[in-house]
Amino acid sequence: MAAGGALALAIDGFEPRDVQQRMADAVTEAINDDAELVVEAGTGTGKTFAYLVPTILSGRRIIVSTGTKALQDQLFHRDLPRVRRALGRSLKTALLKGRANYLCWYRLEQTRSDGFLASRRDADQLVQINAWAHRSQHGDISELDSVTEDAALWPRVTSTADNCLGAECPFFQDCFVVKARRAAQEADLVVVNHHLLFADLAIKREGFGEILPGAEVFVLDEAHQIPELAGQFFGESINTRQWQELVTDALRESAGAAGTRAALQPVGPGIEHLLRELRLAVDQAPRRGAWPPLRDQPRVAEVLQALGGAVEALIAALNTVAEASEGLRSITDRAEILRKRFGLYLEAAPEDHVLWYELTERSLTVTATPLDVAVPLREFRQRQRAAWIFTSATLSVGG
Numbered sequence: 001m002a003a004g005g006a007l008a009l010a011i012d013g014f015e016p017r018d019v020q021q022r023m024a025d026a027v028t029e030a031i032n033d034d035a036e037l038v039v040e041a042g043t044g045t046g047k048t049f050a051y052l053v054p055t056i057l058s059g060r061r062i063i064v065s066t067g068t069k070a071l072q073d074q075l076f077h078r079d080l081p082r083v084r085r086a087l088g089r090s091l092k093t094a095l096l097k098g099r100a101n102y103l104c105w106y107r108l109e110q111t112r113s114d115g116f117l118a119s120r121r122d123a124d125q126l127v128q129i130n131a132w133a134h135r136s137q138h139g140d141i142s143e144l145d146s147v148t149e150d151a152a153l154w155p156r157v158t159s160t161a162d163n164c165l166g167a168e169c170p171f172f173q174d175c176f177v178v179k180a181r182r183a184a185q186e187a188d189l190v191v192v193n194h195h196l197l198f199a200d201l202a203i204k205r206e207g208f209g210e211i212l213p214g215a216e217v218f219v220l221d222e223a224h225q226i227p228e229l230a231g232q233f234f235g236e237s238i239n240t241r242q243w244q245e246l247v248t249d250a251l252r253e254s255a256g257a258a259g260t261r262a263a264l265q266p267v268g269p270g271i272e273h274l275l276r277e278l279r280l281a282v283d284q285a286p287r288r289g290a291w292p293p294l295r296d297q298p299r300v301a302e303v304l305q306a307l308g309g310a311v312e313a314l315i316a317a318l319n320t321v322a323e324a325s326e327g328l329r330s331i332t333d334r335a336e337i338l339r340k341r342f343g344l345y346l347e348a349a350p351e352d353h354v355l356w357y358e359l360t361e362r363s364l365t366v367t368a369t370p371l372d373v374a375v376p377l378r379e380f381r382q383r384q385r386a387a388w389i390f391t392s393a394t395l396s397v398g399g
Contacts (some may be wrong), residue, residue: 001053010086021051023391031217031387038223040395047391048075051219052083054188056091062189065197067222070096073142075221077193094187095140096180098196103129103139104159105171111156114252118152118229124390125153127248139176155245162334163249164243168326190215194225198233201380205334209340213328217385223390230373238341239368240275244363246334247271252316259329260321267313274307279364282357291357291366295345304345315339344368 001007001024003016023039040045055062065071076095084091092162112130117123125147132144141147141154159177172178184190192200197220199222220226245270254260281299294300315335322332344366350353353368370376381388 001049004362006086007053007083011082017046020046020050027051027389028054029071030389031055031060034385034387036381036388038395039259039389039391040393041391042393047221048079049083051389051391052080053087055217056071056083056087056089059167061214063192063197063215064095064189064215064219065192065194066223069101069193071222072097072191072206072327073195073329081200091188092346093186093191094180094188094230096184096190096192096196097140098199099164099177100158100160101141102176102180103133103136103157104166104324105174106169107159108133108157110252114255116252122153125151129153129157138180161243163330165330168330193259194220194229198229201233215390216385219389220391222392224392225393226390228372231243231369232367232379234373234376235342235367235369236344238338238344239363239364239365240278241363242338243271244275246268246331246338249316250331253325253331254321260324263317263321269318271307271310271314274303274310278303278307281363282359282364285359288358289356291355308342308346311339311342
């Protein structure tokens with residue numbers, strides 16, 4: 001990283017910076033000692049190179065986590081290849097995003113066959129998505145520039161942890177998510193984002209994490225986002241969109257399973273209506289706030305009570321048709337999980353948690369967040385011998 005060094009020789013316009021070299025030295029020391037390092041690296045520091053160079057040279061298995069998908073793509077497609085070429089190191093690298101960023105073959109085929117498209121635009125986009133899917137190697141939806149990532153059709157052709165069929169899926173062997181995870185497990189350096197890292201870390205506490213085992217160096221860029229994100233993932237939440245998607249998936253799946261539509265048709269639309277009523281009942285509330293005062297408003301309480309009854313009716317109906325298809329069995333399991341979370345709407349917050357809500361244009365999320373996220377983070381760090389590098393342009397300690 002000095003004048004005349006590997007980076008200066010290989011990268012046009014590279015200029016040695018004292019602060020960058022000092023950060024790289026500190027990262028090297030932390031890696032050697034399996035220690036924790038917090039670095040505030042302001043604009044102009046060159047922090048990306050300052051942590052990539054020593055981590056790559058360490059020869060250890062590395063996870064680099066970024067705050068946004070945009071930075072994740074930039075780091076993987078631009079910065080990482082430049083540093084790797086400059087250092088002359090050959091190592092396996094992988095880019096891993098959350099499953100909603102990958103096309104789902106099963107849901108694509110469902111959407112193509114059920115014909116439930118809201119507009120001609122959706123129909124045109126479905127043709128584009130289908131053509132792209134058959135030529136894509138990775139299935140990353142960001143590859144298809146002609147369909148924006150906020151297009152209404154994407155949730156219908158991508159999966160979530162709730163609706164994925166897993167190994168029971170008829171397209172499991174061709175699944176883009178499975179392929180991406182396998183590549184990540186075999187890589188020397190994996191680039192993820194904080195949402196995926198904390199989702200995996202939260203699962204790892206129960207023994208099922210997929211990307212964390214074996215990692216020896218963790219680099220968390222844009223680390224100022226960590227407290228809020230950790231609170232979300234170590235808590236528990238329920239979203240009205242989850243119920244909406246459950247009903248939609250149940251009705252779509254029943255269209256292909258003889259005799260099941262009649263059991264679900266009477267209850268599905270009722271839940272959809274109540275979800276709309278609940279969103280309207282809280283429409284004038286602030287975008288975020290404490291949930292109990294809002295929950296106790298008469299109209300909100302009334303709709304929640306009715307929604308609880310409708311949920312029980314839906315689950316009863318699902319139980320009568322669950323064995324008709326693998327998809328309906330999976331949907332029934334999802335409904336049971338969501339029913340357990342339904343108590344977040346109605347009950348007091350668990351001990352040492354705060355109960356709060358967040359509104360978007362179309363959904364209501366209620367979350368129970370632990371008051372102290374330091375404990376689960378510390379427990380994981382103590383169990384896994386590794387170096388942890390936290391860096392951002394704006395970081396503070398103790399306040």
